[in-house]
Amino acid sequence: MVNVGAVGIGGDNPVRVQSMCNTDTRDVLSTVAQINRLAEAGCEIVRLAVPDDKAASVLADIRRESPVPLIADIHFDYRLALAAVEAGFDGLRINPGNIGxxxxxDAVVRAAQGAKLPIRIGVNGGSLEKDLLRQYGGPTPEAMVESGLRHVAMLEKRGFHDIKISLKTSSVMKTIAAYRLMSDKVDYPLHIGITEAGTLVRGAVKSAVGLGILLHEGIGDTLRVSLTHDPVAEIGVAYEILRALNLRERGPEIISCPTCGRTEIGLIELAEQVEEALRGVEDVFTVAVMGCVVNGPGEAKEADIGIAGGRDLGIIFRKGEVVRKVKGNENLLPEFMKEIExxxxxxx
Structure with a gap:
């Protein structure tokens, strides 16, 4: 187990949800604004790129404004890692073999030890050591695990054990195999993710498959869903993956029918409007949005509250029992939100 600020990872802690800002870290206002949006969506840890001295110079300003722990993502320049520790960051993402x-x-490890913050070793299949690529014939799961263990050994020999490990590729099957291998070799917390997973739909599907399999096998202590999209969307996908596996719940679960030839309202639009209206709600309950006033309540009778629409008439129900009728499709959403409140x- 390690602690990133006040957030425990591993052990008996729940699987934690992370993301990474895609703002220019040197732009303090936009970066803090995005951190706040991520936190409001349920993100528990946020990672920031620290590409140069200018970015490092504003880290303390960002840290003061952040409501959640922050991790500095460092490549090649050990001085940037030292600056992040000095700025009060809560963790480092580095590979000790490439910082000098x-x-x-030694300097980075001493700083991390002194500040009692963890280091995440982040192995990426696209940037493995050349000798490992030659030895294994490419970025295989075995090569990734050996790379990770090399970096772990560099920290362990300095008496540092507050370590997390990630092993990411854009290949779902290689990522699964790598984490399986690593989980048999170490007891350190594992941060799981499918890197460069793609745009919203493709990335969500690849992440759900890969992370879902690992989590179902008990592998993974913290996760990030990597999307080519607004990072806030990553948080919703992450929690839906955890919800589907009965690992964590946050906010309402929205169920809706796929529409058919009997649908007489704009159900797709209505379902999206309900989802958007409930985005900031943290309470856990089930909402149904159905397209048939005849069959909808029965088909969604397990929902805590639901709505079913027909031609110029809608019904609001709880646990399958009708509680109200609403005339006029334009009134469905506002009246439904009143009932939810x-x-x-x-x-x-």
């Missing part, structure tokens, strides 16, 4: 000679590695007030 032994003296420089009433439902939540009663529950609270």
């Amino acid at each position: 000679d032994e003296r420089k590695v 009433k439902f939540l007030e009663e529950r609270r």
